[in-house]
Amino acid sequence: MSLVSIDNVDMRYGGAGGTLAVQGLDMKVNKGEFVAVVGPSGCGKSTLMKLVTGLHIPQQGTVIVANEHVTKPVSIVGMAFQNPTMLPWRTTLDNILLPLEIVERHRHRLRANKAEYVAKAEALLATVGLKGFGDKFPWQLSGGMQQRANLCRALIHEPELLMLDEPFGALDAFTREELWCVIRDLHAARGTTIMLVTHDLRESVFLADRIFVMSARPGRVIAEHRVEFARPRDLAIMYEPAFNDKVQQLRAQIAEARVTA
Amino acid sequence: MTDIPARPAVRAADFKVPWIRLAPWLYTIGLFVVWEVAVRLSGLPHTVLPAPSRIFQAIVQYWGPISRNSVQTLYTTLLGFGLAVVAGLGIGLFIGWSKTIYAGLYPLMIGFNAIPKVALVPILVIWFGIGTVPAVLTAFLISFFPIVVNVATGLATIEPETEDVLRALGAKKLDIMLKVGIPRSMPYFFGSLKVAITLAFVGSVVSETVASNNGLGQMMSQAQSQFNVPLVFAGLLALAVEGIAMYAVMAWIEKRSTGWAHRSTMGN
Numbered sequence: 366m367s368l369v370s371i372d373n374v375d376m377r378y379g380g381a382g383g384t385l386a387v388q389g390l391d392m393k394v395n396k397g398e399f400v401a402v403v404g405p406s407g408c409g410k411s412t413l414m415k416l417v418t419g420l421h422i423p424q425q426g427t428v429i430v431a432n433e434h435v436t437k438p439v440s441i442v443g444m445a446f447q448n449p450t451m452l453p454w455r456t457t458l459d460n461i462l463l464p465l466e467i468v469e470r471h472r473h474r475l476r477a478n479k480a481e482y483v484a485k486a487e488a489l490l491a492t493v494g495l496k497g498f499g500d501k502f503p504w505q506l507s508g509g510m511q512q513r514a515n516l517c518r519a520l521i522h523e524p525e526l527l528m529l530d531e532p533f534g535a536l537d538a539f540t541r542e543e544l545w546c547v548i549r550d551l552h553a554a555r556g557t558t559i560m561l562v563t564h565d566l567r568e569s570v571f572l573a574d575r576i577f578v579m580s581a582r583p584g585r586v587i588a589e590h591r592v593e594f595a596r597p598r599d600l601a602i603m604y605e606p607a608f609n610d611k612v613q614q615l616r617a618q619i620a621e622a623r624v625t626a
Numbered sequence: 627m628t629d630i631p632a633r634p635a636v637r638a639a640d641f642k643v644p645w646i647r648l649a650p651w652l653y654t655i656g657l658f659v660v661w662e663v664a665v666r667l668s669g670l671p672h673t674v675l676p677a678p679s680r681i682f683q684a685i686v687q688y689w690g691p692i693s694r695n696s697v698q699t700l701y702t703t704l705l706g707f708g709l710a711v712v713a714g715l716g717i718g719l720f721i722g723w724s725k726t727i728y729a730g731l732y733p734l735m736i737g738f739n740a741i742p743k744v745a746l747v748p749i750l751v752i753w754f755g756i757g758t759v760p761a762v763l764t765a766f767l768i769s770f771f772p773i774v775v776n777v778a779t780g781l782a783t784i785e786p787e788t789e790d791v792l793r794a795l796g797a798k799k800l801d802i803m804l805k806v807g808i809p810r811s812m813p814y815f816f817g818s819l820k821v822a823i824t825l826a827f828v829g830s831v832v833s834e835t836v837a838s839n840n841g842l843g844q845m846m847s848q849a850q851s852q853f854n855v856p857l858v859f860a861g862l863l864a865l866a867v868e869g870i871a872m873y874a875v876m877a878w879i880e881k882r883s884t885g886w887a888h889r890s891t892m893g894n
């Protein structure tokens with residue numbers, strides 16, 4: 366049974382004469398699966414994320430999440446964008462607790478069970494290597510630390526579906542690999558369904574079960590790859606020939622998609 | 627050998643004059659000195675431009691009326707300003723709430739703000755009679771506009787990404803306003819208080835000058851009709867002092883309440 370099902374979707378920005386961002390988009394994501402979406406810049410990947418979360422409603426076609434037609438923002442998702450949108454007047458901990466003040470399921474319990482939630486947020490901070498930084502303000506953290514906090518905020522309400530839009534874009538190589546492992550372990554431990562948009566092909570092959578390659582704008586899926594490496598995966602698999610073959614294959618496809626645009 | 631360079635450094639720190647802190651006082655004193663010297667050298671009669679010494683003499687001589695009228699002006703100004711804060715915050719939140727309200731009311735507000743408020747004083751006098759009420763209302767009318775505009779702007783310029791994060795969690799418009807819009811517009815609001823308080827003084831004094839039997843504005847216009855120019859200047863000086871003091875209070879409140887917006891100056 367698929368958790369996310371996108372069927373022949375067209376999405377145009379700015380009215381009838383506007384930009385056609387995606388066209389004829391088809392995609393299915395199973396429960397518990399980890400999928401990655403790659404493609405040329407501006408091909409509609411962020412648009413796809415917003416369609417699935419219900420932030421945009423398509424002009425044509427259907428988006429179904431958890432057996433429900435998406436007509437308004439979906440409540441089971443957690444989302445992390447490329448630029449960390451932390452609120453500067455809240456401490457990092459309060460930023461992470463923000464979703465709990467909004468999500469229906471938690472907002473009525475928050476006041477009475479504050480300690481429990483704070484403990485949970487602190488545990489999350491510890492998993493991403495930010496132990497003890499909860500009382501700092503976001504602007505007192507480095508860019509990479511803000512990204513980690515951003516990830517915590519997307520996870521605090523234990524979403525069934527985690528949407529990550531280039532969340533590791535601005536990070537250095539070591540931090541990035543560290544966070545790949547955090548995400549990998551999280552996926553293994555909780556069985557969360559994850560959709561990851563990325564420009565880093567190695568990242569997609571290392572993390573995902575399936576990779577969708579999108580065409581240039583208007584975006585649609587032009588290829589689908591199954592990644593067969595056994596889990597749990599170790600960072601060392603990135604040096605295996607089979608891994609590099611997969612990366613090369615993806616690279617060639619995207620290069621071609623860019624040219625035909 | 628090692629402690630030789632250390633000594634002058636310690637000395638320099640000991641005798642360091644806090645020039646930046648002293649600068650406002652020094653410049654003010656400088657202005658008065660230049661003014662005094664210029665008036666004496668040019669021999670201008672004090673009915674045209676009184677020297678500072680003559681003005682201070684007037685302050686001493688008329689201390690009673692000056693202090694009484696200063697209190698009256700401060701009172702009307704603060705009352706009008708207080709009303710402006712409450713109304714400005716309310717209307718600003720209302721206008722910033724939706725793009726449609728913003729689009730519809732903004733031109734009206736601009737048009738209203740373009741009206742010289744002194745032109746409204748006669749109308750206020752017809753409605754409320756001569757005295758404190760028109761002065762309070764003029765101070766209110768002139769100072770609430772910057773507050774409204776700033777609060778509305780703070781709300782209307784929420785980053786779309788931030789809004790998306792919250793909407794994706796199922797946030798309603800009210801949630802977004804409470805969690806993001808209002809905290810975000812607070813620095814704009816407190817920043818506008820500094821502008822609004824100085825405008826409020828303009829409003830109350832204008833009204834007092836035209837139609838009142840109280841306050842610094844009325845005192846100055848009466849002194850003027852008696853050719854008591856030093857007293858006019860004494861009134862101006864009293865106004866300047868009140869204006870600077872209230873501005874300083876507003877700046878302090880701004881600094882205290884929205885420290886996160888001044889993060890670059892907090893040494894972090």
Ligand SMILES: Nc1ncnc2c1ncn2[C@@H]1O[C@H](COP(=O)(O)OP(=O)(O)OP(=O)(O)O)[C@@H](O)[C@H]1O
Nearest residue numbers: 378379384386405406407408409410411412413582
């Ligand atoms: N709010 C918007 N209004 C109008 N056009 C938009 C808007 N958002 C995106 N677009 C257009 O839709 C197309 C797809 O944008 P999208 O952000 O989905 O691309 P992307 O694949 O995420 O790109 P990148 O990899 O650079 O992040 C782009 O051509 C862009 O110009």
Ligand SMILES: [Mg+2]
Nearest residue numbers: 410411412530
């Ligand atoms: Mg994007």
